[in-house]
Amino acid sequence: MKAAHECADLRDVRAEIDRIDREVIALLGQRFAYVKAAAKFKAGPESVKAPDRLETMLRQRREWAESLGLNPDVIERLYRDLVDYFTREEMKHWQKTPDATEGDR
Numbered sequence: 055m056k057a058a059h060e061c062a063d064l065r066d067v068r069a070e071i072d073r074i075d076r077e078v079i080a081l082l083g084q085r086f087a088y089v090k091a092a093a094k095f096k097a098g099p100e101s102v103k104a105p106d107r108l109e110t111m112l113r114q115r116r117e118w119a120e121s122l123g124l125n126p127d128v129i130e131r132l133y134r135d136l137v138d139y140f141t142r143e144e145m146k147h148w149q150k151t152p153d154a155t156e157g158d159r
Contacts, residue, residue: 082136089140093148102145108137 061067096102112130119129 089144090147093144096148102148
């Protein structure tokens with residue numbers, strides 16, 4: 055692991071970006087495991103979607119982005135896409151749980 059200012063050439067920079075991206079993807083995999091685990095605590099499709107939680111979470115991610123000098127609009131779009139995908143997957147997982155019925159538990 056090298057700090058950005060320690061990179062000697064473009065190859066070093068790219069190797070570090072690849073390393074970071076592997077870590078980010080691994081962390082997204084961990085996040086997805088928690089999303090699936092949350093399904094067992096949800097009472098129905100609306101609680102899977104959790105629109106109030108989504109808006110609260112997005113505001114917080116925007117604040118985190120701003121504090122790091124990142125564009126909060128970009129981070130919000132990234133998280134909206136991520137959460138949209140995870141919500142669809144969580145819904146599939148929730149529908150497979152033993153207590154799920156047609157529409158609600």
